[in-house]
Amino acid sequence: MLAVLVVVIGVLATSGWLIRPDDRPADPRTAETAAWDRLVYGPDAAAQTSPAAVSRYFAGLNAASQRHLADRYPLVVGNLNGAPAEIRYRANRVALRQAIDVERRWLKTADASAWGARNGRRKVHRYESLLSSNRHILGFDPSGDGRAIEVIGDLDTAERIEIVVPGADNGLLNFERTVGAVTAPAGMARNLYNEIRAQDPGAKVAVIAWADYQTPARIGIGALTGALADRGAVRLRAFIRALPERARASVFCHSYGTVVCGRAAQQLPAERRLSNLTVMGSPGMRTDSAAELAADRVWATRVGDDWVGELPFVEFAGFGHGADPTGPGFGARVFGAEGAHGHTGYFAEGTDSLRNMARIALGNYTSVTCSNARS
Template sequence: MSAGGPVPPKATRARAWRRALLATVLTAAIAVPLSGAARPRIPAPAPATLPPITAATLQTAYAANRANATRAARMAAAHGDAHRASADRTLASPTRHLLAFDGRGAGQATEVLGDLAHADHIAVLVPGSDTSLDTYDRFHRAAASLYGDLAHRAARGTRTAVVAWLGYATPATVSPAVTTTGRADEAAPHLRAFVRRLRAAAPARAHLSLLCHSYGTVVCGRAASGLDTDDIALVGSPGTGADSVPALHTRARVWAARGSEDWIADVPHVSADLFGTTVGFGTDPVSRAFGARVFDAAGADHSGYFTPGSVSLANLARITLGETSEVTRA
């Protein structure tokens, strides 16, 4: 096309996306440090020292991490942070099963719902942005909703477990980090290592699924190569940083869904180079070009994929149970 000709619509959209990203980066570069400075760093003990996780050591790990969360709650309370102290105390409850806990800073936790040592089917949930110990309750509700649906749906005698893996420093929704794969690249080796440890603690026959939400889909995309998992489901995804399923280099079945009310549909699925950094995550995972198995999420909004009774939750449970022929397609 000649230099003076009209600009193609696709190029116009790409330029608009670059401008929007640049505005986000500049705004966040100013706002995020100021918001971070407004809240003093929360003190907490170092994580508990644990033996390698196996079926035989699970109860030891649960007890040690509950004790660590109790100490973290006391330190947060002494520091004057009642909200964090309450969150830590909740996780320290005898009814909670923590594979890992770190109360320092934004905090990290890995929680098991169900009998991991004897589970036939295991789902690992990987969360998106703005997930921390301060917001952990909503992540726990998602895991509990899935576990409840699995208990209702699974055949008699089938045992299930859900693992809520907050094992990385999630980016803030309004921040430079949320527009790049940087945090995901840092998280990917930790997720791979965790899945290896999980396989050591679970029965060898267990069917393992990764259910990844929002920025968590970027983490799963970066970790996919070499992951010993049977299924990877991407919901509310801005992209994975890969152009297609083959580019993920995984033997797992790859699924994707987006609800009709999810604002992520308005995010252009492009990549752009800004100041030497690649911003954006590429191909839309629910597009034909990406090549995932697209399933129905009905009217889910960005936070609604694990809503009890929803179409999306039912399909995520079917994927977890390996009932692939029962998954309803979009």
């Protein structure tokens, strides 16, 4: 088994996964959250923080009061499951402007290391991009490596909601990219949305780039174990449970994000069962069978030159992520990904993988093409 772990670490290392330190300011949400809890919940916060309770709370406020709370507590309201989407968008615009101010002030001090200063400048650039008028940011947290959720489409009218869950090394700095845009969460979601609309221009659909968990930082124990996936699964389940009940929800998960989705789907309540759970380039989902996942249909794909295929699909003493979802015994429907290359090419334009994911999102299951290897 030691040899197995050496192989895993070796593959990750040769794929360019390296850790870099950073020296960011302390979590800016802590004091704001405490003040919010005192204002809204009083001593019985736990009983009042469910999405349904939050929704009722905001429904009892007039528009001016909702806007006031978004402006006063942006880091809370902007990440509050159950709050109206438009109010969360507003709150996150406020939070982004505040984060830009914080970074710019910090960059003028002598506290930033050379690496930290470079990251600070990159974060200002990222925040300014997220503030663009055509973007809808449903979640934003600048603490640590940062987290973000972006909605593409109209969440309030969507009949189908597709959630893209990315894998390792996807903090705020990597939420979108200029070069290799389709390898970043925002680019993945945008390409999926565009392909869905190309296949069905009238589709009432929203695609969400969900990078709202702490991902493994390139190589490290986090990528080899399920600890971060378990924490991310808690957040993903809470997010899915807060989605509008009228809409059918599906998840499209890549790389380590498939571990998060697997853990989340093992504990979803029956009333929030997923329509589809689709995985690409999965190292395993910490389950041996698609039947253990709360999804009507489970789909999987992996191309031949994806380095994940070289990993041992085992789980031992907490290391590894278990069975191969594309394996014949797992029970997933294996779909074609012709045209995709490498570990990050599944959402590229013109690929069978992207076309098939759009067909899955639209419910056009008989049009999904099979993998040539397992037709």
